[in-house]
Amino acid sequence: MSEMLMTVRGLVKHYPIKKGFPIPRVVSTVRAVDGIDLDIIAGQTLGLVGESGSGKSTTARLITKLIEPTAGEIFWQGEDIAGYSRAQMKPLRREMQMIFQDPYSSLNPRKTVGAAIADPFIIHGIEANARSAKHRVQELMDQVGLNPEHYNRLPHQFSGGQRQRIGIARALALKPKLIVADEPVSALDVSIQAQVLNLLRELQRDLGLTIVFIAHDLSVVRYMCDSVAVMHHGKIVEHADGDELYSAPQHEYTQTLLSAVPVADPVIAKERRAARQSAASSS
Numbered sequence: 001m002s003e004m005l006m007t008v009r010g011l012v013k014h015y016p017i018k019k020g021f022p023i024p025r026v027v028s029t030v031r032a033v034d035g036i037d038l039d040i041i042a043g044q045t046l047g048l049v050g051e052s053g054s055g056k057s058t059t060a061r062l063i064t065k066l067i068e069p070t071a072g073e074i075f076w077q078g079e080d081i082a083g084y085s086r087a088q089m090k091p092l093r094r095e096m097q098m099i100f101q102d103p104y105s106s107l108n109p110r111k112t113v114g115a116a117i118a119d120p121f122i123i124h125g126i127e128a129n130a131r132s133a134k135h136r137v138q139e140l141m142d143q144v145g146l147n148p149e150h151y152n153r154l155p156h157q158f159s160g161g162q163r164q165r166i167g168i169a170r171a172l173a174l175k176p177k178l179i180v181a182d183e184p185v186s187a188l189d190v191s192i193q194a195q196v197l198n199l200l201r202e203l204q205r206d207l208g209l210t211i212v213f214i215a216h217d218l219s220v221v222r223y224m225c226d227s228v229a230v231m232h233h234g235k236i237v238e239h240a241d242g243d244e245l246y247s248a249p250q251h252e253y254t255q256t257l258l259s260a261v262p263v264a265d266p267v268i269a270k271e272r273r274a275a276r277q278s279a280a281s282s283s
Contacts, residue, residue: 002041002042002043002044003041003042003043004039004040004041004042004077004078005040005041005042005076005077005177005178005210006038006039006040006063006074006075006076006077006178007038007039007040007073007074007075008036008037008038008039008040008063008072008073008074008075009037009072009073009075010035010036010037010071010072010073011033011035011036011037011038011059011062011063011069011071011072011073011074012031012033012034012035012069012070012071012072013032013033013055013058013062013067013069013070014029014030014031014032014034014070015029015030015032016028016029016030017029017030031233031234032055032058032234033055033058033059033062033069033234034055034233034234034235035072035235036055036059036072036231036234036235036236037236038059038063038229038236038239040063040178040210040212041210041226041227042177042210043204043208043209043210044210044211044226044227045204045210045211045212045213045224045225045226045227046211046212046213046225046226046227046228046229047213047214047215047221047224047225047227047228047229047242048060048212048213048214048215048228048229048231049214049215049216049218049221049228049229049230049231049257050216050230050231050232050257051216051232051257052216054231054232054233054234055231055233055234055235056182056183056214056216056231057101057182057183057214059214059231060098060180060182060212060214061098062074063096063180063212064096064097064098064180065081065084065089065092066098069082076092076095076096090124093124093174094124094174094175094176095174095176095177095178096176096177096178096179096180097170097171097172097174097176097178097179097180098171098179098180098181098182099164099167099168099171099179099180099181099182099184100167100182100184101182101183101184101186101187102187103160103163103164103166103167103187104155104156104160104163106167107155107163107166107167108155109154109155109156110154111154111155112130112151112152112153112154113141113146113150113151113152113153113154113155113158113166114130114134114137114138114151114152115130116155116166116170117137117140117141117166117169117170117173118130118133118134118136118137118173119170120170120173120174121133121136121137121173121174124174126174134151136173137151137169137173138151140169140170140172140173141166141169143169143172143203144165144166144168144169144172144199144203145165145195145199146162146165146166146169159192160187160188160189160192161188161189161192161195161196164184164185164187164188164196165196165199167184168184168196168199168200168203172203172207175207176209177209177210178209178210178211178212179209179210179211179212180211180212180214181200181211181212181213181214182214183214183215183216184196184200184213185197185215185217185220186215186216186217193220197220197223197224200213200224201224211224213225218246218257218258218261219261221242222242222246225242226241226242227239227240227241227242227245228240228241228242228245230245230251230253230254230257232253237251237253237254238250238251238253238254246258
């Protein structure tokens with residue numbers, strides 16, 4: 001039986017819009033995430049897809065407690081952490097880490113790569129400073145395909161793909177159980193995307209990682225994910241096994257997303273459309 005690593009129930013994040021002076025009043029609400037349920041199974045990859053503004057990145061920050069939910073429950077290995085304070089969350093930070101979309105803005109441009117990757121060790125009291133963590137950092141750099149000798153270089157001296165590998169190394173530093181990857185390849189060239197995706201799959205296999213993979217590119221999600229949840233206007237409209245969702249999507253929005261995926265061979269594209277229409281009519 002598969003182990004449930006994280007369970008999310010009724011998760012909500014609303015942002016009030018205020019107007020007026022000197023006493024502002026709430027005139028409207030942005031429903032960024034509007035009551036979603038998720039099951040994240042240990043050792044698997046869950047894909048979270050949807051168009052820009054659908055609430056994917058907000059969901060990523062909610063389940064890692066980088067922002068506070070308006071309502072809902074977040075169960076981490078059976079324990080509800082939704083109301084945890086920053087102090088209570090600190091020990092759990094070792095077990096859940098995030099890879100951000102923009103590999104450059106997520107790094108301090110004045111801090112060497114070695115110091116950036118060493119930060120988790122220092123923050124959690126595992127090492128006293130970057131110098132004492134050097135050996136561990138260089139092992140991580142080698143693990144993600146970077147030259148350990150480039151330990152003292154600054155972020156601008158690396159390519160986009162290399163900077164994303166730095167972000168991955170930093171996320172792996174504390175040996176987490178869960179990695180939340182927020183569109184980790186969308187800012188990269190196609191050829192580099194493939195390298196980073198293959199790296200993530202290799203790391204998952206070797207380290208037993210659980211991954212929440214957020215993207216708007218459905219072809220990338222199909223390659224990476226065991227199951228897929230489709231978000232639209234802050235809600236999950238469909239959640240299914242990867243093969244099942246791609247072969248027979250049930251929700252109209254999912255069908256629209258899949259129809260927008262480019263296919264090089266027009267014959268294959270025609271066959272896919274016919275199969276989806278058939279599946280939709282039979283359901």
